[in-house]
Amino acid sequence: MTSVNKIFFIVIFVWLSLARLFAQDSFADQFNLAKKLYDEQNYFDAITEFKRILFFDDSEIYNYDTNRMIGLSYKNGGKFSDALRYFTIAEIQSSTPEENYNCRIEIIKINILRRTTHRALTMLDSLAADAKYSNKLDDINYWRGWTYIFSDDWEMASSSFSEIQPNHQLALLCDSIANDLYSAQLAKFLSIVPGTGQFYTGEYVSGLISIGWNVLWGYLTINAFMEDRLFDGLMVGTLLWWRFYSGNIQNAEKFALEKNLEKTNAALHYLQYISIEKKP
């Protein structure tokens, strides 16, 4: 072979190799572009670009990653149904137990956010029962704790986090919130003595007013019966005293529930902004 021919073949070889290298990179580039858009929180465009890869990638190399990223983009855009659809496809496309686990956790996280607690717990139980994920029990308990947080069951949440570590940061937080909540049943029970349920929930003015109304109508009812004015006694007793007495019980329960809602909302707000590695 002459030297010219040798050079010719080397040039061709290098050119084709480079072309091949760039060709392989075109899908990777597209994926990186979509990922960049995702990282910039431009979720709409990120979804478009990921979908473009999905549509054109006949080799299906990117199927798992793109479906998962589309799911994440939809989730971040608040479109949970679409996100669920793509995570489910990604789960089907997953090729390793780790990928499968990650997709299932993403689906569970959406169920947590949607407060479809039963579904989330069922899926977590199924993961815990799977021998493939025996090394993930802490993570499973972690998400179980979050499921209970979103279903307003702070004691169970604390117990789930405690299984990871007795003094887990979130276990302590859940404990403190659980201890801080009012018992609606206790508030109702205390209201047998008018006003005490309101005092229990810290609504002192409302408690005093409740006592006032009940003393007034109670006195008038008893007084009417003592003076043999049976009809007056029955009317005042049923239409007024009983109405205020039962209202006092309902009122105490309502206060307890309202205060609890305020406390749990404040706790969720706090959890949203504190620095924790993983959140739903």
Place this chain on the structure above:
Amino acid sequence: MRYLLTFFFLIPFSSLPQSTSFDFHSLENIKKFADHLFCEEDYLRAIEQYELIQKQLSNDTIEFKVMYGYSELGLFGKSNELFEGCNYESVFYPDAYLLSLKNQLIIASRLINDSSISSFNSFQKKSFNKLTTISMLYDDEFDIPKEKFISPFDEEEQNSVSSFYDYKVEPQYKSPTLAGIMSAIIPGSGKMYVGEWGDGITALFATSLFAFLAYDNFSADHTTRAWIFTGLGAFFYAGNIYGSVASAQIFNVRIDFDFNNGLELFLQQQNYFLPEYDFCK
């Protein structure tokens, strides 16, 4: 032989790039992708992609798809803006025209006065007749015989259309004045006339009770208590008249609301009598 071996060696390198090198943003590929998104009913992204290539690859199919996409997204005004630029000679013009009428009906909820066009085929003509006829229900001056009104519709549609016609001609309104007068004569009867039997009986019972208590206390010379009960009785009596009038008005609003909702639902189920397009088959 050496050349042959070298050539053979290079084949994989030359074929692989062709199979994997890819221009995602060529006109043809953008169009393919947009078509895919359109068929996935991801209209917003499909429109975005079509608009990228519309200048270079403009055709009436794309224009109609964009118009259709906007309509499906609920951007009816935007969809109709596109119709204004639609070419009359286009094969899609009759479909675009029908789509614009649908958009117009949803936006304005009023009678469609537009005329038919000669390029309609028989199905499109039928769709047009149905759409214009049903739009009469939105007109205040509704005056058409029932037989004529239901005649453009298919047999399975006629039952629903007929009930809408009856609603329109004889709405089951309740008179607020009558309800008020009835409650003034017999407390609660106005409420019962509107169909709120529970409230009516309660009003009758409460007003009668306070009237009796007032009478009884006046008879027993408990004047203060008697006046308290008189005041309460008068309050309940006046409240029951006011409540009866308000209930009749609410009842009438509900009738209109149910009618409009039912009509909208029916039209959605019938896809506004528009044909199914086969872009994705």
